[in-house]
Amino acid sequence: MRIIVTGGAGRLGRSVASALAEAGHEVVSVDRTDPGLPGVEGRTADLLDHDATHELFATLRPDAVVHLAAIAVPFSAPEHVILSTNQTLAFTALTAGIAAGATRLLAASSPTVIGYGAPHGWTPEALPITEEHRVAPWNAYALSKVAIESTVAMLARAHGDTVVTGAFRPCFVVSPEEWEGAPTQQGHTIVDRLADPALAAVSLYNYVDARDAGRFVAAWIDRADARHSGEVYFVGADDALALAPLSTLLPAHVPSTAGFADGLIDRAAAFSSAKATAHLGWRPEHDWRSALSPAEAARLTDLLAADSGRPATTPAPAPAPR
Template sequence: MSRYLVTGGAGRLGRSVVTGLAQAGHDVVSVDRLSVDGLPATQLVRDLTDAGALRAVLAEHELDAIVHLAGIAVPFSAPDDVIFQTNTSLSYTVLEAAREAGVGAVLLCSSPTVIGYNAPEGWAPTDLPITEDHPVAPWNAYALAKVAIEDLVAAQVRIGNPTRLGVFRPCFVISPEEWDGAPTQQGHTIRERLDDPALAAVSLFNYVDARDAADFVLAWLSLPDAAPSGTVFFVGAADSLVAEPVGDALARLVPETAALAGRLGPRDPVFSSDRAERLLGWRARRSWRTERTELAERAELAERAEPGA
């Protein structure tokens, strides 16, 4: 059994990561600004913008690794300077504190937004599907901060930081309750995003079930020799969040992709997770087709059970 620290463990993704690690038999410490009832972890309520608070946690707990998820999770949800300052400084503090404390590994959370889609001045992919080798083109503070975090990790590898480092770019995270109709981080339900493809087109139909992302985290932690330190991974579902063939939807709703959209099969993801599958053996097991179908069946049964139905 290993002991892992998850920053942001009470968040949309963090809850599933904590739960997945605990179910795999590991001891988990969650650090967040709030606690969550029933979370299978030692929960510490701390403000990690205070660097001393994190160092105190690391001094108190002997850890095998840190999974760093804490930060402002939604673009434009705070002023640009606050988003950039908060997200970059948190990551820098985590990396420095982990190195000082001798923590063996740190996995940091980035985002597909580093690619630059949905830019107000237009954007076009250089290839489809999009892989980790695609050029980054951040255009807002959130994406700029994520690129800075990835660059910070690369710099740490170059200077010989002995901590094993990794970066993952989880696609649009869908937590388990969101399959049951809870609003997503953009305020729409999954049904609304499927009924109106334009809602998901702005992010190129990318998504991932939070439990699948948690499985990726576990795979990365469990296979220390599978990928060089500093490797970046896309982590997404094995299909796209759209009912019609994804190439057709892209060409219609994101015209800048039209020249390359035909390279995608009808159900292909726009963002490839092949690197994660090749190096770590990870592949998403859940999709809107499996989870939403189950939801629809449960809803139909409930309607039939109602008086007068």
């Protein structure tokens, strides 16, 4: 299949483009920069330019479009800019794909649509969280992702059986270099996130290895059919990005989860990807314990040893949720 990946030069896009190329697809990244990946053609464009994007896609004649390009970090730009940019990018890329003949269209949403981290309180309906959970965005980034999910559903209704559309909610994406100690999009490293449970509490300790997210996209491209059009999927690791069970960490750091987290024992995650497994046969293959580089694992051990003499970290407001 010939597949356009928008945002193919990004943190997630590089792994998605690589996974699709490794699966044998002809992949074109359309981004502001060329990812320079083996087996991936790089086209540079501003996807906010509606007419130029439609023209480019018409010349590329894709069978599928995977839309990732976005302002990907909440509060990293003025709220009105995040909302209008992300909505416009998605609408432009998905409709340009359909106009160019693509019949499979998948767009990146985010778990933040659920509303955790809201400054004036948020209580889960249940844990683990599934796609049945109510959507309650509280910032422009999450609202833009709700709009993207609605766009995907709208296109499914508008085009019936002629196209298959979908959206996925990748948990906090960890790219291969971040397992080696590169800073995450929140600025701190994965080891920092593990050593200080207040940092990941804001996103309920969710994460996914970028390569697993790439394999999810490849599975969706291969296996999603008309029965699945317009569907939304959580895509997360099977375990939590935490050293202790969420049954103890969550009530300590997110008090509103008390009474809901009792079942999250051992390594259980707060988000379920069971729907992606049931519909597409996808399962995550990586977990942080085996993905962390030996040097970073040793750094974590040192940090914990150094911290053991200090008082426990006080739960504190953390950065923007992912």
